[in-house]
Amino acid sequence: MELKQFDGQSKKELAMVDVAHAILEQTGEVTNYNDLLVQVAEYLELSDNELETEMIxxxxxLNIDGRFISLGSNRWGLRGWYPIDSIDEEITHDNDEEDEKPRRKDRQGFDDVDVEELDDEEEEDGVDYGERVAVDEHGVMVDDEDEEDLGEYKEDLEDLGDEDEEDENIVGLTVVDDDDVLDDEDEEDE
Structure with missing residues (x-):
């Protein structure tokens, strides 16, 4: 294969990706990865050992370089060949071929008994959606049953906020100022 854009350059200095880009540009066809790899190796005259170490x-x-696009099934092309909108179509086109067989429609219909059973289940729930719900001052839904349950605990809940946050008469505890602790650490360091 002759690639005119690399005339005068040493083949040992060429990157495999650049050679692959030139090959795809020249052929203008989507190419299988293995075929592209063989064509690049032939052009660069790589030995089997060199090819094996460079293949990965x-x-x-190819995946990182933005000039290339994987079209699925290990096929590669140049991103410039495809407008952005058609890339997804090309990638998913293989799936469309599988769907070309006409499918038989299922001729079974609904069973009237099943529909009636579903209707009965909905009526048994007893939930009527769309009804107004009582809401307290915090925006929480209130149910009459909830207020009855809180009755005996309501006094305890009201007393919770009345206590002072710090109790100064706790036996055995002293308040230590942060500045005192820092001063003590500075003295130890010296």
Missing amino acids: QFYTD
């Missing part, structure tokens, strides 16, 4: 990096470079 080449695949990584």
Whole structure:
């Protein structure tokens, strides 16, 4: 294969990705990864050992390089060939071929008994959606049963906020100022 854009350059200095780009540009066809790899290796005259060590990096470079696009099924092309809107169509086109077989429609209809059973279940729930609900001052739904349950605990709940946050008469505890602790640490460091 002859690539005119690399005339005068040493093949050992060329990147496999650049050669792959030139090959795809010249052929203008979507190419299988393995075929592209063989064409690049032939152009660069790589030995089997060199090809084996460079193969993984080449695949990584194809994925990273924005000039290439994977079209699924290990097929590669140039991103410039596709308008942005048609990329998804090309990638999912293979799935469309599988769907070309006409499918038989299921001729079974609804069973009247099943529909009646579903209607009965909905009536048994007893939930009527769309009714107004009582809401307290905090925006929480209030149910009459809830207020009855809180009756015996209501006094305890009201007393919770009345206590002072700090109780100064706690035996055995002293308040230590942060500045005192920092001063003590500074003295220890010296």
